[in-house]
Amino acid sequence: xxxxxxxxxxxxxxxxxxxxxxxxxxxxxxxxxxxxxxxxxxxxxxxxxxxxxxxxxxxxxxxxxxxxxxxxxxxxxxxxxxxxxxxxxxxxxxxxxxxxxxxxxxxxxxxxxxxxxxxxxxxxxxxxxxxxxxxxxxxxxxxxxxxxxxxxxxxxxxxxxxxxxxxxxxxxxxxxxxxxxxxxxxxxxxxxxxxxxxxxxxxxxxxxxxxxxxxxxxxxxxxxxxxxxxxxxxxxxxxxxxxxxxxxxxxxxxxxxxxxxxxxxxxxxxxxxxxxxxxxxxxxxxxxxxxxxxxxxxxxxxxxxxxxxxxxxxxxxxxxxxxxxxxxxxxxxxxxxxxxxxxxxxxxxxxxxxxxxxxxxxxxxxxxxxxxxxxxxxxxxxx
Amino acid sequence: xxxxxxxxxxxxxxxxxxxxxxxxxxxxxxxxxxxxxxxxxxxxxxxxxxxxxxxxxxxxxxxxxxxxxxxxxxxxxxxxxxxxxxxxxxxxxxxxxxxxxxxxxxxxxxxxxxxxxxxxxxxxxxxxxxxxxxxxxxxxxxxxxxxxxxxxxxxxxxxxxxxxxxxxxxxxxxxxxxxxxxxxxxxxxxxxxxxxxxxxxxxxxxxxxxxxxxxxxxxxxxxxxxxxxxxxxxxxxxxxxxxxxxxxxxxxxxxxxxxxxxxxxxxxxxxxxxxxxxxxxxxxxxxxxxxxxxxxxxxxxxxxxxxxxxxxxxxxxxxxxxxxxxxxxxxxxxxxxxxxxxxxxxxxxxxxxxxxxxxxxxxxxxxxxxxxxxxxxxxxxxx
Numbered sequence: 001x002x003x004x005x006x007x008x009x010x011x012x013x014x015x016x017x018x019x020x021x022x023x024x025x026x027x028x029x030x031x032x033x034x035x036x037x038x039x040x041x042x043x044x045x046x047x048x049x050x051x052x053x054x055x056x057x058x059x060x061x062x063x064x065x066x067x068x069x070x071x072x073x074x075x076x077x078x079x080x081x082x083x084x085x086x087x088x089x090x091x092x093x094x095x096x097x098x099x100x101x102x103x104x105x106x107x108x109x110x111x112x113x114x115x116x117x118x119x120x121x122x123x124x125x126x127x128x129x130x131x132x133x134x135x136x137x138x139x140x141x142x143x144x145x146x147x148x149x150x151x152x153x154x155x156x157x158x159x160x161x162x163x164x165x166x167x168x169x170x171x172x173x174x175x176x177x178x179x180x181x182x183x184x185x186x187x188x189x190x191x192x193x194x195x196x197x198x199x200x201x202x203x204x205x206x207x208x209x210x211x212x213x214x215x216x217x218x219x220x221x222x223x224x225x226x227x228x229x230x231x232x233x234x235x236x237x238x239x240x241x242x243x244x245x246x247x248x249x250x251x252x253x254x255x256x257x258x259x260x261x262x263x264x265x266x267x268x269x270x271x272x273x274x275x276x277x278x279x280x281x282x283x284x285x286x287x288x289x290x291x292x293x294x295x296x297x298x299x300x301x302x303x304x305x306x307x308x309x310x311x312x313x314x315x316x317x318x319x320x321x322x323x324x325x326x327x328x329x330x331x332x333x334x335x336x337x338x339x340x341x342x343x344x345x346x347x348x349x350x351x352x353x354x355x356x357x358x359x360x361x362x363x364x365x366x367x368x369x370x371x372x373x374x375x376x377x378x379x380x381x382x383x
Numbered sequence: 384x385x386x387x388x389x390x391x392x393x394x395x396x397x398x399x400x401x402x403x404x405x406x407x408x409x410x411x412x413x414x415x416x417x418x419x420x421x422x423x424x425x426x427x428x429x430x431x432x433x434x435x436x437x438x439x440x441x442x443x444x445x446x447x448x449x450x451x452x453x454x455x456x457x458x459x460x461x462x463x464x465x466x467x468x469x470x471x472x473x474x475x476x477x478x479x480x481x482x483x484x485x486x487x488x489x490x491x492x493x494x495x496x497x498x499x500x501x502x503x504x505x506x507x508x509x510x511x512x513x514x515x516x517x518x519x520x521x522x523x524x525x526x527x528x529x530x531x532x533x534x535x536x537x538x539x540x541x542x543x544x545x546x547x548x549x550x551x552x553x554x555x556x557x558x559x560x561x562x563x564x565x566x567x568x569x570x571x572x573x574x575x576x577x578x579x580x581x582x583x584x585x586x587x588x589x590x591x592x593x594x595x596x597x598x599x600x601x602x603x604x605x606x607x608x609x610x611x612x613x614x615x616x617x618x619x620x621x622x623x624x625x626x627x628x629x630x631x632x633x634x635x636x637x638x639x640x641x642x643x644x645x646x647x648x649x650x651x652x653x654x655x656x657x658x659x660x661x662x663x664x665x666x667x668x669x670x671x672x673x674x675x676x677x678x679x680x681x682x683x684x685x686x687x688x689x690x691x692x693x694x695x696x697x698x699x700x701x702x703x704x705x706x707x708x709x710x711x712x713x714x715x716x717x718x719x720x721x722x723x724x725x726x727x728x729x730x731x732x733x734x735x736x737x738x739x740x741x742x743x744x745x746x747x748x749x750x751x752x753x754x755x756x757x758x759x760x761x762x763x764x765x766x
Contacts, residue, residue: 001484059433077462077622078464091458092475131440370446374450
């Protein structure tokens with residue numbers, strides 16, 4: 001298996017971008033990544049996207065978007081794994097380079113969510129759940145997360161106030177990130193008094209709806225030095241699935257997919273969890289942030305809320321968690337999110353992330369999930 | 384790059400299967416392929432599908448369908464490239480094995496099209512076209528094919544009657560194929576008098592709407608002998624894209640994506656076009672069948688209609704084209720079609736295809752396109 005590296009990267013701001021459609025968002029991120037890779041001509045294109053079929057009535061994004069930036073005449077396809085589409089696209093792109101089918105692959109996650117009313121977007125997002133066993137009975141994605149949050153609070157005796165520490169930290173981090181959607185501070189008081197979405201989840205527990213695109217160039221060890229002086233190695237990859245419907249899980253408050261994907265990626269990179277300097281993880285709702293931490297092994301079960309309150313997971317501590325602001329405050333353009341995370345970790349390792357910095361970072365993890373961790377991808381990146 | 388082989392395969396009948404949803408179709412094909420591979424436990428699952436998001440409101444098919452057949456806890460994702468989704472899924476699966484990320488991968492194409500009225504299905508299929516530059520102006524997929532067919536007939540002086548020879552041969556072949564949707568003969572007279580769909584395309588020029596799933600196990604050279612005594616080598620692969628909107632092509636009546644994907648796959652397999660014993664190719668409409676033949680190089684430009692009329696492309700000739708009956712008469716469950724083709728060619732090379740047989744075949748090609756050849760995948764299989 002060939003070693004795989006990240007050369008250039010590109011991001012758009014996350015948020016409402018009324019003047020930009022799928023094409024323009026894609027192009028902005030993709031062309032930045034290409035330019036940052038010595039203007040390389042990628043041999044293949046992988047697109048991560050969840051909602052274009054439901055919201056833009058547009059399939060065939062591989063051909064469509066590759067063509068829009070002048071990249072006809074090579075392999076291009078879309079990968080979908082719900083909110084984990086971005087991570088799955090990076091995984092598929094990794095495999096194209098590792099196999100030798102291509103030496104240089106452009107991976108782009110893109111999502112356009114703000115063209116439609118919230119109820120239609122909520123319905124489209126619910127397609128990540130099981131249409132026959134969950135959606136049919138009226139479950140929304142927020143509703144399923146609320147169920148898990150209530151169970152977790154009850155089981156571990158965690159207060160509503162303490163869980164609000166998650167959005168508080170995420171908003172603090174996002175304030176420094178020029179690509180983030182929600183660049184303002186919030187207080188515990190504001191979180192627990194914000195509008196109720198699905199009890200006990202409040203508006204400020206929830207990631208916002210936003211547009212965005214993130215791009216990276218993956219390159220083989222044979223060519224990466226021609227593209228950049230500061231390659232970042234994709235040292236370990238893991239992808240693991242679980243059931244889609246939450247009812248058929250053994251446990252509500254632990255994600256085996258996240259644990260196994262993390263273990264797989266760490267084993268491949270030959271590093272331990274205690275060596276990780278930063279993590280960009282999947283916190284579509286506050287509860288998902290805590291459960292991601294615990295499932296990855298950065299906190300014992302039921303311990304992460306207390307640890308956060310006591311000052312862990314932020315600048316100065318190791319690992320720093322979501323210096324970007326996370327899905328909660330950087331934003332969550334669903335099919336793009338997994339690519340944002342990989343790009344942000346790579347930028348940190350190069351010391352070029354423009355927000356909260358993790359100084360001297362050598363190892364980072366990007367963790368993205370689809371649905372309620374019905375799939376998880378984990379990438380270990382090394383400077 | 385590791386060599387990749389096909390172990391077991393599985394097909395469902397194509398057609399209206401009112402009693403079966405996405406899950407049941409997937410399971411029928413997948414379990415057959417697993418059973419035919421010495422009951423192997425696949426390490427990863429790739430799903431090819433186009434329409435589930437638009438028609439079943441179901442994303443996240445990788446996790447959902449893998450779980451339904453007991454395959455949690457491993458990589459699984461969906462690949463979409465419109466009508467070429469099946470071929471793209473085989474391509475992505477190939478890369479997982481070739482890279483060494485997995486030794487055994489289950490690839491399944493699945494589509495459920497008959498739950499909805501034809502107008503809704505037609506609209507969903509049009510998502511393969513460009514939503515902003517084609518679909519918005521009322522172009523349907525049949526309409527775009529009609530435009531190309533009229534141009535081709537005019538340019539090459541081909542008669543409507545002669546183009547009807549395509550469905551006549553396809554229906555003859557499908558009659559022998561127990562998995563085919565349209566198992567009855569038609570005459571030129573019947574084709575040209577069948578209801579008009581989009582002038583000059585008639586009902587009997589068009590592939591039918593149907594449900595179906597096709598599955599195969601891809602395995603590395605290291606393990607395939609444990610799974611089967613009759614492995615089929617995936618000796619060459621090619622995937623090439625073009626623009627989605629037809630208006631921005633240089634030519635209407637030739638598909639560079641198909642030509643380049645064919646050339647790439649043949650070069651990789653180190654074989655010539657004249658060594659190919661059979662081809663399963665993409666004939667969503669009669670015109671697509673002829674243009675696929677000419678773009679691959681099996682006929683000169685404007686020559687394929689005459690060659691067919693003079694007896695080429697059928698039993699006894701080389702290559703035999705679409706012994707399955709093709710999209711036209713085997714049927715076209717869109718996201719599954721590319722996998723059907725690979726399975727059918729593999730079955731022919733093993734001498735186990737239950738329909739029209741290509742005796743002594745050693746080399747075959749499966750060719751699948753998305754949209755109007757906005758992407759093309761070509762696989763060269765060797766006994």
